[in-house]
Amino acid sequence: MNAGDFASTPLPNIDGLSTVSASLLAIVLSHGHRDHWGLVPKVNPAIPLIMGKATESIIRAAADFVPDAVVLNANQYLEHRKPIQIGPFTIVPRLVDHSGFDAYAMEIVSGGKRVFYSGDLRAHGRKRKLFDALISDPPRNIDLMLMEGSSLGRLSDDETFPSEEDLETTFVSRFEQTDGIALVACSAQNIDRVVTIYRAAKRTGRTLIIDAYAAEVLKATGHDSIPQPAPGWSNLAVYIPQRQRVQLKAKGIAALVDDYRGFRIWQEQLAGSAPRSVMLFRGWMMSDLDRANALVGARVFWSQWDGYLAEGQSGAALKSDCDRRGIAFETIHTSGHAGPSDLKRLAAAVAAKRLIPIHTFERLRFPTLFENVSLINDGEWVEIL
Known part of the structure; x- marks a missing residue:
């Protein structure tokens, strides 16, 4: 979803976001960019929030200066490779290289099924060693990978962003x-x-x-x-x-x-x-x-x-x-997101059984770049077999 403005943008149709539901256990924020938390002030305040400690601190610091900003209070913090248990879900965060500080990818395991969410990431920032570490030691046996593609359409497939x-x-x-x-x-x-x-x-x-x-x-x-x-x-x-x-x-x-x-x-x-x-x-x-x-x-x-x-x-x-x-x-600028060649490296390293594009305006390019791609619409539920 690409929200126009806060006031007129409805919450996604998910039980528990606006009313109490035992099916919604928490909201996990990968990092502090507003396109990842912008509608959180509209949700039921009883829902636990989980994010990095620095993410919480930066959002709090910015709130005194940025129009329409809010303070978000974490119930629990993400830490690099430290598992978190949320009901039947085990989440293993991975600190990643991104223009947003304290950003995480996440492996989610439940009922024997494994999902990997890339979050927003890149391989040409000052923390590129984190990307290299992810490639050399990726999560294993992933049934479904949710991978961002923000940079697609900005570079040709063999181009790279400046570091x-x-x-x-x-x-x-x-x-x-x-x-x-x-x-x-x-x-x-x-x-x-x-x-x-x-x-x-x-x-x-x-x-x-x-x-x-x-x-x-x-x-x-x-x-x-x-x-x-x-x-x-x-x-x-x-x-x-x-x-x-x-x-x-x-x-x-x-x-x-x-x-x-x-x-x-x-x-x-x-x-x-x-x-x-x-x-x-x-x-x-x-x-x-x-x-x-x-x-x-x-x-x-x-x-x-x-x-x-x-x-x-x-x-x-x-x-x-x-x-x-x-x-x-x-x-004088470079992207906060991975280019096509680095996304290819990531997808190949994880080798998920299915790959679903997220966070992109170019999802139709995914099947030409990656293996095992499924194109899923916003609001469409996916069953992991």
């Missing part, structure tokens, strides 16, 4: 060519990309400037190996845009900026530091930079899905603003 290391190299080159501030428009929740940008900034002698939202998301990962405003991290600064200052005060959480002591950069410092800075950036921050006279020699780098650059989307408005201001605009 995060490839992007780092490109960013280094572009930052060196930028006279003023380098503005990178990417999601703060794409932790791999933030690490890539931080490393490129450091390699070029620049400081990465983040806002309070990004700072809280980075802290919420729970990993001190990830850049964040904490002891031991250099080349990092926190700027609180005017709109965010108002927002924090209105929510009564302005005190959280106290944690950024020693990392703060102020509006009057932006112009002077611009040639030595990279900013994690969103279009509405442009007015702050304009008031600070910090846009001289600036360049904008779009590092998100190019679908957001289509007419009517936020990216299109940003590009138009850059064109009007004479600011160079360039896309």
Whole structure:
């Protein structure tokens, strides 16, 4: 299902989602991207939620900053290869490489039948060793595999996406060519990309400037190996845009900026530091930079899905603003999902008796790429024989 908006999108027709039913034991979230949990606020609140601990923390951290966001409370946490028992079901999570942090594939076993759900995954991120480990030691004797195909249609069958290391190299080159501030428009929740940008900034002698939202998301990962405003991290600064200052005060959480002591950069410092800075950036921050006279020699780098650059989307408005201001605009991005060749490797390694496409607009391509494919419609129940 591709939901248009939250209010008008009905819940799937599954007993227990809106009313109490003993047949629905829990909802398991593979990771924190909204297309995987967006309708959860509509379900019966008595249903237990299961997700990764960092997923819960990041969703909670984002809730103070993102419109229409919610806080989701886990009853139990997913951990890499640690089995969970839910009624007659045993779930074995597998941490995977994905643009969403703390993402899992899952093996589900019950009644002697075995299902493997790929979740969202890739093999070209900073955690690609997880994909390699999955290929070298896949779940065995799988009766049914549910496999994502988000990237199908974006590449030819023999093409591959650039890696995060490839992007780092490109960013280094572009930052060196930028006279003023380098503005990178990417999601703060794409932790791999933030690490890539931080490393490129450091390699070029620049400081990465983040806002309070990004700072809280980075802290919420729970990993001190990830850049964040904490002891031991250099080349990092926190700027609180005017709109965010108002927002924090209105929510009564302005005190959280106290944690950024020693990392703060102020509006009057932006112009002077611009040639030595990279900013994690969103279009509405442009007015702050304009008031600070910090846009001289600036360049904008779009590092998100190019679908957001289509007419009517936020990216299109940003590009138009850059064109009007004479600011160079360039896309530097790679997919958060596996390409066709890596999906082929995964399907061959698991060798499921049946493979069902999910999370794709190109399901009709599956039978030409993979073995034992069954095309199943939304809402159609599948019996595992």
